[in-house]
Amino acid sequence: AVIFNPSFPYRFTHMLLASGLTAAFLVAGLSAYRWRRGERSDELRKTLRTAVTVAALLIPIQIFVGDLHGLNTLQYQPAKIAAIEAVWQDERSAPLLLFALPDESSRSNRAAVAIPGGASLILTHRLDGEVRGLDSFPNAQPPAAPVFFAFRTMLGIGVLMLTVAWWARWQLWRRDTLSPMALSALLAMTFSGWLAVLAGWYVSEIGRQPWLVQGLLRSSDAASAVPAPMIAISLGLYLALYAALLLAYVWVLFHMARKAQGAARGDDHAPSQPIPHGWEA
DSSP: OOSSSTTHHHHHHHHHHHHHHHHHHHHHHHHHHHHHTTOOOHHHHHHHHHHHHHHHHHHHHHHHHHHHHHHHHHHHOHHHHHHHHTOOSOEESOOEEEEEEEETTTTEEEEEEEETTHHHHHHHSSTTOEEOOGGGOTTSOOOHHHHHHHHHHHHHHHHHHHHHHHHHHHHHHHHSOOOHHHHHHHHHTTTHHHHHHHHHHHHHHHHTTTEEETTTEEHHHHOOOOOHHHHHHHHHHHHHHHHHHHHHHHHHHHHHHHHHHHHHHHHOSSOSSOOOTTOOO
């Protein structure tokens, strides 16, 4: 039940695609970084082209799988979907909230910017489809605001990934070049995969509350009787360790990129082929 459950094939595929996109944007971003610092080699050009192509191919597949995952979640974890969409009462033709400030106390959304019927269309594939609200789960509903904003963070990054990847691939197809602006966009998206995955796991883990295992085990029933100071100390150590590992990882990535750039300059000061117009940094 913990692993082989109804959401497993969707979640597993979703994460595999997310891993591929994370790697593709990392490689594309570091390649753009090296290009902007002056490296001009056939190997770098091929690496950048491959990374952009992989990203452009994977992102629409990820969006399609994400839609299937959402339909599965609507069936088996409707409270999570209600929190994602900040729907408080059962509603037909539920609007898609582009932005809002979910208010738990008043059970309403402030400053809402919405597309009428959008949530029902996406979740049920019908404009008049019914979306269950959080009030339908009085004893088993997650906090709305964190799930609402985490999902939109993930979705927003996904839209940026699609835009940047297709824009860059279109430039390569039309002119076999990347403009300085496209290189800057790829560089800015270097770590976008990690941010999207982190936001997605916030949606997954906070959105399933109060359940540890959906419908079987509540988080409160699985908590151990450990004093709060011990939990704070262990959590602090974990955070410090992972922060150090992250900093070391980022440093190694850029160190290797600079080292590869230096090696390319030392072994081959000029590319074996003319540099296409527009690739100049």
